[in-house]
Amino acid sequence: MRRAPPKGPLRVQCLPRSPxxxxxxxxxxxxxxxxxxxxxxxxxxxSEQPPSAEGAGVVREAGFWKAAKYGAxxxxxxxxxxxxxxxxxxxxxxxxxxxxxxxxxxxxxPIVPVEILGNQTGQPSGGNLLILVAVTxxxxxxxxxxxxxxxxxxxxxxxxxxxSPVDLTFVLAQPNDSQIADTHSLLQAEMRHQDILFVRNxxxxxxxxxxxxxxxxxxxxxxxRYSHVLKTDDDCYVRVAKLxxxxxxxxxxxxxxxxxxxxxxxxxxFPIRDPASKWYIPYKDMxxxxxxxxxxxxxGWGYLLSQDAVQLVVSRVELYxxxxxxxxxxxxxxxxxxxxxxxxxxxxxQPQNRPxxxxxxxxxxxxxxxxxxxxxxxxxxxxxxxxxxxxxxxxVQTVKCQVGGYSPGDYWSWKHWRDTLEDVLRV
Numbered sequence: 001m002r003r004a005p006p007k008g009p010l011r012v013q014c015l016p017r018s019p020x021x022x023x024x025x026x027x028x029x030x031x032x033x034x035x036x037x038x039x040x041x042x043x044x045x046x047s048e049q050p051p052s053a054e055g056a057g058v059v060r061e062a063g064f065w066k067a068a069k070y071g072a073x074x075x076x077x078x079x080x081x082x083x084x085x086x087x088x089x090x091x092x093x094x095x096x097x098x099x100x101x102x103x104x105x106x107x108x109x110p111i112v113p114v115e116i117l118g119n120q121t122g123q124p125s126g127g128n129l130l131i132l133v134a135v136t137x138x139x140x141x142x143x144x145x146x147x148x149x150x151x152x153x154x155x156x157x158x159x160x161x162x163x164s165p166v167d168l169t170f171v172l173a174q175p176n177d178s179q180i181a182d183t184h185s186l187l188q189a190e191m192r193h194q195d196i197l198f199v200r201n202x203x204x205x206x207x208x209x210x211x212x213x214x215x216x217x218x219x220x221x222x223x224x225r226y227s228h229v230l231k232t233d234d235d236c237y238v239r240v241a242k243l244x245x246x247x248x249x250x251x252x253x254x255x256x257x258x259x260x261x262x263x264x265x266x267x268x269x270f271p272i273r274d275p276a277s278k279w280y281i282p283y284k285d286m287x288x289x290x291x292x293x294x295x296x297x298x299x300g301w302g303y304l305l306s307q308d309a310v311q312l313v314v315s316r317v318e319l320y321x322x323x324x325x326x327x328x329x330x331x332x333x334x335x336x337x338x339x340x341x342x343x344x345x346x347x348x349x350q351p352q353n354r355p356x357x358x359x360x361x362x363x364x365x366x367x368x369x370x371x372x373x374x375x376x377x378x379x380x381x382x383x384x385x386x387x388x389x390x391x392x393x394x395x396v397q398t399v400k401c402q403v404g405g406y407s408p409g410d411y412w413s414w415k416h417w418r419d420t421l422e423d424v425l426r427v
Contacts, residue, residue: 129165131247132226134215137234139172139203140179143379145186147234150379152193154386155238164240167226170196173203173211205278208300209337213317216310227251228258229310232302232371235378237385237401239394242370246357247304257312259342259349261303261371262358268294269339278425281335290329297342298351302358302371305341313344362414365401367394376424377403 135151138144148170156168175183190196199214201207212231219229228247232238250258271281271291305313320327334340342351356368361375365385374381380403388399402408406417419426 128224128227129244129247129251130224130226130228131166131243132219132222132229133166133168133238133240133243134197134219134229134231135168135170135234135236136208136211136215136231137170137172139198140175140183140186142186144234145190147378148190150382151234152195154382155240155389157386158240158390162241164244166240166244168195170234171211171215172196172198173201173207174198176202179203206335209335209340212300212337212341213314216305216314219307219310220314225307226310227307229305229307230302230371231300231305233300233373235374235376236301237372237374237378237382238302239370239372239389242357242368243304246370256306257309257345257349258304258306258352259298259309259345260305260352260354260358261298262355262360263296263351263353264299264360265297268296269336269342270294274426276426278427279336281333285333285335286330290333292328292330292339292343295339295343295346296351297336297339298353299358299360299373300336300338300341301373303338303341309345309349312348313341316344360411362406362409362411364398364408365394366398367396369394372401374401376418376421377401 135148137148151168158164159166159168187196197218199211199218201210201214215231216229219226230238230243250260269292271286271288272279273283274280275282320331324332328343330343331340334343345351355363356366357370359365359369359372361373361377363372365372372385381401385394385399385401388394393399404414404417407413415427418424
């Protein structure tokens with residue numbers, strides 16, 4: 001016998017009465033929403049990525065992170081890759097998105113396959129002149145930040161005024177876990193300058209060779225292409241106009257692969273076994289039998305490389321890292337980046353010692369100086385040199401550029417004075 005229909009408005013039962021069935025339906029709906037979101041937000045291939053905002057200043061590179069302006073806010077941008085052959089070999093960031101500093105510090109420079117980079121020796125740079133001035137600096141100290149600001153306020157400010165074909169980049173490695181928070185607050189004020197590049201490896205003095213090689217990886221992949229790289233430190237004063245003039249003259253002379261700087265050690269390389277020295281190399285890291293005795297190299301505070309020399313250094317490092325059986329015995333334990341570069345270029349580029357243009361810490365500041373190493377006197381002397389350079393005095397005469405009590409041009413006098421300073425490692 002059938003029941004009569006209920007009186008009053010009809011009520012429709014939308015959900016089952018069973019709690020378990022209701023839960024199953026809810027979870028299914030949630031999964032459907034997540035899958036829909038993932039499909040809609042799936043990253044497009046690099047070729048389909050939308051262009052970054054006008055004026056964003058984002059260079060297309062691989063895996064490097066550089067301070068760049070996006071819209072109205074300062075942030076860190078992933079530098080994407082120009083050469084599509086490398087797309088499968090590196091992990092690319094997401095183009096056109098602001099990235100927190102703490103995230104950027106976790107990113108890494110790529111490993112470039114040897115077969116892609118190749119061994120491009122002896123090839124002219126070609127194209128327009130564009131010099132990368134790569135200034136190594138530390139990520140996590142207030143003193144390093146003061147030095148970067150001193151550079152921006154002194155010799156780097158001449159670049160914008162003269163519109164020089166020079167790209168200044170401060171190169172920092174990564175802090176350890178305990179330093180990330182402090183580093184974030186320390187560097188946040190510097191982001192507006194758009195001149196900081198983070199590379200792989202922790203910020204340690206013995207990791208300087210790795211930082212230097214990553215500078216060259218960056219320069220190798222850059223677009224537009226750098227014709228030359230000046231690797232220098234944040235305690236050096238660079239005369240930008242003199243640098244451009246020097247490179248232009250070298251290009252006119254057609255000297256081929258360039259490796260130019262200052263040979264401070266006339267006797268070549270030998271390991272320092274004194275634990276108190278900042279350049280100490282323990283025997284366990286480099287036994288005497290694998291030492292490249294008397295190897296000629298140029299001082300790490302400032303040397304100039306042509307683009308083909310940069311490519312050669314990177315390709316040989318990649319070869320030795322990917323095929324360790326082919327690496328020389330000194331490769332793994334060599335903590336001196338300048339010696340490493342000299343050895344990697346040994347068979348291909350004769351180092352050009354130019355003491356009149358690359359001035360050591362104990363030298364005077366002659367009129368022809370291009371790069372002047374100031375060492376521990378940098379913060380005090382930078383403003384003095386900037387005044388004398390912009391005023392024209394430095395173009396015609398040797399100028400005052402020291403505050404220490406030593407005789408200019410006398411290494412042993414300078415070393416004795418420096419070794420008496422507190423909280424400074426002996427040389």
